[in-house]
Amino acid sequence: MAILSKDEAQTILKKVLGFTTADECEATLNGQIGGNVRSARNTISTAGAVDNVSLAVEARFGKRSGVATCNQFDDATLRRCVQRAEEIAKLAPESPEYVPLLGPQQYLAAPASFAQNTANITPDYRAQQTAASMKLCDTKKLSSAGFLEDSAGFIAKRNNKGLEAYQQVTNLSYSVTVRTPEGTGSGYATADYNDISKFDAARLTQIAADKATGSVAAKAMEPGKYTVILEPAALVANTDASLLGALMNAFDARNADEGRSFLSKKGGGNRKGEKMFDERVTIYSDPSNAEIPDLTFSGDGRPQKKMTWIEKGVVKNLYSSRFWAQKAGIPDIPRPGGWIMEGGTQTTADLIKGTAKGILVTRLWYIRPVDPQTLLFTGLTRDGTFYIENGKIKHPVKNFRFNESPVIMLNNLEAIGKPVRLAGNLVPPLKIRDFTFTSLSDAV
Amino acid sequence: MRRRDFMGLTGLAAGSLFLPSLPGFGGTPVDVGRMLEQIDVAVKKRLADAALNAAKSAGASYADARVGRYLNQYVFTREKQVQNIVNTESYGVGVRVLVNGAWGFAATNDVSEAAVAQAAREAVSIAKANARLQKEPVNLAPQRGYGEVSWKTPIEQNAFEVPVKQKVDLLLAVNAKAMENGANYVSSTIFQVNEQKYFASTDGSYIDQDVHRIWPTFNVTAIDRASGKFRTRDSLGTSMGLGYEYLTPRAQDKIAGPAGTGVVGYKLRYDMLEDAALAAKQAKAKLTAKSVVPGKYDLVLDPDHLGLTIHESVGHPLELDRVLGYEANYAGTSFATMDKLKSGNFKYGSPVVNIVADKLQPGTLGAVGYDDEGVKTGEWDLIKGGVLVNYEKIRDQAQVVGQDHSDGCCYADSWSNVQFQRMPNVSLRPNPSKLRVDDMIKDVDKGIYIVGAGSYSIDQQRYNFQFGGKLFFAIEKGKIAGQIEDVAYQSNTQEFWNSCAATCDASDYRFLGTFFDGKGQPPQISAVSHGSATTRFNGVNVINTARKIG
Known part of the structure; x- marks a missing residue:
């Protein structure tokens, strides 16, 4: 059940919107299957699995908004979920930062964010990769601690203003710390993938093992x-x-405009357009990048496009909420998923x-x-x-x-x-x- | 939920959180009426028995089932407006089994007897798979069953029963108070947690617990537009194992800071309005405060600050799973290795350093009747007269140090996550002799009085740390000599605790709590408190953190 197709997901969402009496209503379906294996001291310590689909419904009456969720999809449950969102909305205070829901949007063609081989991962695959890492360390009389986590999922959105979005995503991340027996050396390696064809836990463990033995004394x-x-x-x-994450997390326009950011300007305003870094520094985001394919829409449905944040050392763009973009009269740019530094x-x-x-x-x-x-x-x-x-x-x-x-x-x-x-x-x-x-x- | 998402949600500054990865508050938004409903204990017992019976039938030598209902309410405001009100509920069952000496765990949000029995069987098959790769069998400390028992946080007023409007009104009044006193921006929040936890095990325990926590907090920003300088001051209230009564001020719970500081500390009741007014004035004063001259200083650390230093430099390194290497790939290991404990003379601190672990102190976040593997909670010494004497342990770790019982430190942040070793309350015992903070300061020739937890960072074995704070006051020749800025101190855990010169008496004792102590992969959060009285440390290295950017 966890990974619904576009048609399956939109069929449920259409049904949900059909039940609402609210002024505005947006429904989001999110599903994920996956698992994880944790190891330490060259043995598996814990293993878990996730399989869940949930629906979130936001109903709005004027500037009042309420959210409810459910994870059953029969008509009666869907109807109750919508009703509950509407009840919560009626009780909520008016939001002074209200902006209407978005209408139809043009998104980029979905990049290769979903890989079937990642979606097909089995508990055996996780165990084999982890066992290969542990075996390498056993052989070298080193101690490994690792964590492998994978997921395959989808997100689908629809609202009664005409917005419609859908994308599938897979991901695997792995990290391993290798230590020498006396604890005098330690090494680390990590990697993440949408498509696991390049994943090799033993190769990464070898890097961590070399760092560990090389860092003794x-x-x-x-x-x-x-x-x-x-x-x-x-x-x-x-x-x-x-x-780098902290730097880019500080590219919020509102904080800069309010005077509480490194991007705030003396006397008011922000430092967009100023050269603040070495001229070789260019940082951008691009959901279509083949190496880090990402979602083509943000959580609130705004399109994610290629966007330059720092170009040749100059601050080019800041991201913001929709409310702040409207209030400040600035471009409405969502925060992206991943960063690309040239x-x-x-x-x-x-x-x-x-x-x-x-x-x-x-x-x-x-x-x-x-x-x-x-x-x-x-x-x-x-x-x-x-x-x-x-x-x-x-x-x-x-x-x-x-x-x-x-x-x-x-x-x-x-x-x-x-x-x-x-x-x-x-x-x-x-x-x-x-x-x-x-x-x-x-x-x- | 990642930390940045959480920060975006709350608008809070970073200072109050102890680890970066927040695995979400779990849960589904619900309407507030649902928060007051209770699940019948007979229903929970039936579900737990279904899990235990299925596990035993499938071959488990031990099994426990946790039927958990986790309720949260968050009210977020900034300046004159409500930003968000969130009510969440998460209800489900987690089953842990021991088969062929290996653990297996599975969980389900389908709270039917058939589904939990199926989860138990799934846990057994995972355990069997893990057993093939297991090098040493799990060795559980014995634990007697308690039969059917219950425990409830001793609260006076269930915060979930207080109308949301009352909370909103309080927070908007807090914001107004800050703005009246010169703040440029203020955000404020009340977090509430209710864990309704039912634990049953094949040892014969059926434990029903109702755990309550609350965290009111705010963040005030003062800005000098002309210079572009800004400073913040967070709330000096903290998270507590209390009900809404925490927000009803009481004179006996206010502790005046040293003469000349205007600081007020809070024990078991918090005056949020008073603190907001002080915060705005102090944040403004920070804009023009002198920058510290780096060097060695005697530090006088108030409990709202010292709690974080205790947390990072004592609480974490004495977690036995870290010592053994189970956290090596994430939070790290520990300098406090087994040989240091076994030597019986490892001088963790000076002779006045007595640090105790407990899960009992009323009002604390760690206080529960039983832990999440059915062990009755207690109190034990970690550092006695400056010497390391014990660790923090759970059932499958006790035998490692030759102990025949668990310390009761097992916790899971959700029914869907497996329980593991977490930090209990870790507190510095106050001075048995009378010593007030003004008397402590009058002997300090060159020092800094630090209030509130600020920036914090410590290495993966807990040797080298750096801490900031919320407020800093210079001490010159035994007197407070004004607010200063740009202070952080760096030290090494053992050196620092051995520089501990004196701690104030019990009249100054109070708690710092956190809702968000993070550990494990996937990461789990845990709530914990740290008690202490104001304490002096001699000759600590202080750096100046001011920088210039183009």
């Missing part, structure tokens, strides 16, 4: 300002806050070769805001930090705490590598000068 270096090579996992993450052709290995002295950072962790005014963040290196000298990795180094702003970081750009997919984004490794490490950590 790390030497302490004085904290200070260093040239760093930040691998993509040090820039974006799907399990924690990240420096890069060059160099791999991380190439960047290392071109570095006289520097620090290679596998991953940054526990990143938290320190000052929203300057987007200063703190956090730590983790799971593989290495000193580079004359183009080669010289030795592992103990982990550092950093205090750095992605705004400053993207002005101290030395080189940009080739973008790779990570956490639904396309991000290159970056070589940054004067990255600020403020203390040492004993953590491995």
Whole structure:
């Protein structure tokens, strides 16, 4: 039941809209099947499965809105769900930020966000991939902890103003941490896919294992300002806050216009149009990108299109709610799914070769805001930090705490590598000068 | 729900949340009338028995069933308007089984006896599959059955029974109070949680619990348009295991901060209006406060701040699953390894550091009668006279340290998620001798008084941390010398706790709570409180966090 076809989904949604007496009504169907396997100490610790379809109905009377949901689809249940949304709406206060529901929209042709082989994943497949990772570590007398999660799903929307949307999506994400038996070395690797044909848990585990064994006997270096090579996992993450994610999360127009964002302008307004980053920095989003195919519509039904956020260092666009776009008279642009940072052709290995002295950072962790005014963040290196000298990795180094702003970081750009997919984004490794490490950590 | 979605939903600043991944509040929007309905305990028992019988028939050596109904209500406002009112309900059954020494878990939102029996059989087949890859069999600490028992959070007023309008009126009054006192923006929220949990196991327990929590909070922003500078100050109230009575101010629950600060702290009752007025004034003062000179300072940390430091630097590293490596791929492991415990002389802190774990303290988020694997809750020492003496454990971990019983730390945030080890309340015992905060400060030559939990970050083994705060006051020659800004302190857990010079007495003792302690994959949230009195730490490294961007 979980993955309904477009026709099946729209048939249910049409029926739902037929039951409403509200001024405006929008119905959204969302379904997902999938599962996960978690392991630690080279053994499976937990495994779970998900199979669910749910319907959300929003009913509106004037500026009053109510939402109800259900996960049964017989006529009586659908009718009750609509009635409940209407009852809640009648009791709700008027929203001063009311905007009418959207009418018919033109969306881009659906990209390859759904892959049948991912939808076909079985518990055996998950167990085999996990077993391959654990076996590799058993053989090398290393300890692995991993998490594999996959899903196949769809989203369908329809409202009584004529909006209609439907798309299917599959996803698999995998991460693995490998540690040496005495806990003196640790490595990490992660990847995510719409189509699992390229997924190989053992290959990723090998990367993490190499980082783990390579990081044993790390030497302490004085904290200070260093040239760093930040691998993509040090820039974006799907399990924690990240420096690039935090930067782009701050591209909200309302916060900037209200004066409480790094994009706020002295005296009022925002900094759209200003050059705030190195001229080699270009960040955009594109749901049709073949590497990170994404939804072509936002949660409120707005079309997602290719959109440039930073072009050659200049702030080009900010996203906003529909209410704020209307109130401020600015373009109505939804927040996208994934980010794409333009890069060059160099791999991380190439960047290392071109570095006289520097620090290679596998991953940054526990990143938290320190000052929203300057987007200063703190956090730590983790799971593989290495000193580079004359183009080669010289030795592992103990982990550092950093205090750095992605705004400053993207002005101290030395080189940009080739973008790779990570956490639904396309991000290159970056070589940054004067990255600020403020203390040492004993953590491995 | 990811953190950014949550933040977008609430409009709150980041300071109050303890981990980034929020696995959603689960649940389906419902109308408020549904929130007051209860499921008949006989219905829950029938469902649980159906699960246990099916599990045993399919070959389980042990099984437990959790029939859970999880209710949430959130009221969001900003300035003069209501942004959103959300009522959610999530109802279902989770079945955990032990077969051939391996765990299996399955859950269903179909609350019929047939469906839960089917979930139990599915859990058994998952356990059988896992057993083939299992290296060591699960070893459960013995647990006697309690028969049919019940427990309820001792609340005075069920927050779900309070009309939404009353909550909206309070929040809009809070916002007005902040705006009157100079705020440029304010958002405020009341979160309420009611977990109606029924636990049954093949040990012979049938435990019915009704757990209540509340978290009123706000965020005030002050802006200097000319310079473009902005500062925020979050609420000094916290999340508590209380009913709506938490929002009825009471003089005995107000604790005045040190002379010259104007700070007010709150114990078991919160004056949200008073705090909003103070927040607006303090946020404005932050715009012109002096920037800290970096260096070594003696820190005087109020409980609303110190609770977070305890959480991160003691609560997490003493979770036994982290120590053993089960969280290595996500939250991390721990520096507090087994050899340190076994040595019997690992000096975690100075001799005045006595840290206790509990699931009992009235008003706390951790307080329940029984945990989510049917273990009666209690209290135990973690650090005694500065020495590490114990960890936080559940049934399948107790034998690892030679203990014959669980500590009762098992929790799942939903019927649909498997229960696992979570942090109990972890608190610093107050000074048994009389010591008030003004007396503590008069001995400090060069220090900083820090109020409220702010920015926080700690490494994956819990050595190196950095904390900010909501408010900072310079202490010079034993006196408060004005508000300062741009303060964060960095230290190492063992060094920091060994620099602990003194803690105030029980009259200053209060809690910091969080609804959103995150752990596990897929991530689960947990609510926990940390009690302490104002405490002094000597010679801590303070950095200046001010930067310039182009």
